[in-house]
Amino acid sequence: MKEQVRFYEKKVRIEDLYETIREFKVRGFSYFLFMTCVDWYPRNYFEVVYALRNLKTGENVKLRVKLPRENAVLPSVAEEFPLALYQERELAEMFGIRFMNHPDGDKLENVILEDWKYDPPMRRDFDTAEFASHLFGERKYD
Amino acid sequence: MSVLYLLYAFVVGAFLVGFGMKISARVKRKYGPPVYQPLMDVIKLLSKRSISHGLVQDLGVWMALAGSALLVLAIPVSPFPFINLDLIAFVYVSAIASLGVALGTAQVANPYASIGMARALMLMLGYEVPVLLTVVFFYFSLGTATLADLATLQKEGWFLFKYPLLSAGYYLALLAEMGKPPFDVVTAPSEIASGPMVEYGGKYLGFLVIYAFFHTFVSTALFAVLFLGGGTWWEVLLKQLVLYFSVVVVASSFPRFVSEKAVVYQWIVPSLFVILNFVVVAS
């Protein structure tokens, strides 16, 4: 059978997040693949997913953390994995998650959205079609 | 009559540049623009409104145009009146034209312009060495370096065949003076956004294009008078065409030298040719 990409899952609580990440890094999972966020809008929580890979054995692991949707706060893992610097900034501006002890400071400037005065746009309750037609004008076919 | 000479130089320069664009396009297997394209470019540019940063930027354009017009009037082509300049004075005045464009970048707050100006002055440091060695050779071996005398001294044989090493060295310096690849580090298309000309638009760019026509005419006519025995206007025209054809074919086939390497190359290779020429003639 050909080699497939397989992830081993592990659910983590917010308090144990930093310790678990450091433990995985010590165990050999030293390659940070990505970090993303899933918005479970009807169930009213965020789920941040970290993916790590072990380069010697080729195993991948996925760590899932559940967050409340209002006042979402997470510790920053950028000291262990510097790749997470810009990915955490992107999540901060797109979803509205706050990261404690981020190395770039406390009040971070937006990376992609310049002068953004509205709600974080990647949330599920942000209606992009209505926002686009409100800000950029109704499309006319005449 | 001098005005007629300037007009003649303008038309010949425009068609030389047009032929150059066509030939370099054909080398790359495409049809080029039509041959009269530079004339249309000049007319279009002179009919636009222009934006200027201040007096010094305009001064740069006037210096460039005045310097190259003076050089045009100094080349001995037969029925036109010319100023009897020495070769040393010629090299001196030709620096004014390049310095003019470099002066114009002083008021422009664009970093591309400063980089282009630094490269232009550095390249001038490079190609002046073989040119001045050529002047020294003419003084020592012939005793004169006036352009008219040099043209008449070639009645029995062109200098291209009498002193071939000298001609080869001067040909390489000519490539750098005209700003053609492999020494086109000054305008460097797609690298520093056309160098010192980056903030000129509208009518000023039109004048800079006219300066480019004059510059092409002067460089090719100088080589034709010095080494190919220039004579009446149609002989010089024919020699200019053949010379410019060879320059464009060489220019379309080479990539660009890095700026420091271009200067070092100009110090070594053409100067070596001229010095070997000294040795060969002296023995």
Added chain:
Amino acid sequence: MKAGVLSKIGDILGDFINWARSNSIFVLHYCTGCGAVEISPTLTSRYDMTRFGIQPVATPRQADVLLITGYLSLKTLKRVIWAYEQMSAPKYVVGFGSCTINGGHYWDSYATINLLDLYLPVDLYIAGCMPRPEAIIEGFEVLKKKIKSGEPGGWIDYERRKDWYKANQRRLFGDKI
């Protein structure tokens, strides 16, 4: 009698200058979106655009035509407006692809604009996603005919109705434009 002759000479001179302006077009190809991949074959050996007199230049100060190839995000639109205001008149804007016409593929995105005509005066739209090089050349032929007829382009409209364009731009950017 003399006024009639002078005005006829003026007409012929004007027609000649318009013909020269239509045959030499300097394009600043501002590669904003995905349409930039279609400019490269149009410009080089395969569908040679320089034989029609259309040449690329490097800076907006030297350009005639601002070529907007594809979608424009908010960040890019601010810089494009700065580049447009640096060009010297007479200048034209050509919108490429359906993203400049009605938002195209990204009509419901929170970051890309839907209609370019609200922010910059567009002279010509070339439809397609992405238009092929033959369509690009045909579009430039239409632009050349428009320049040759001496019709004033969008830049006069920008000067006359500047308040309306600025109001649309300020709606997106606040006071920063």
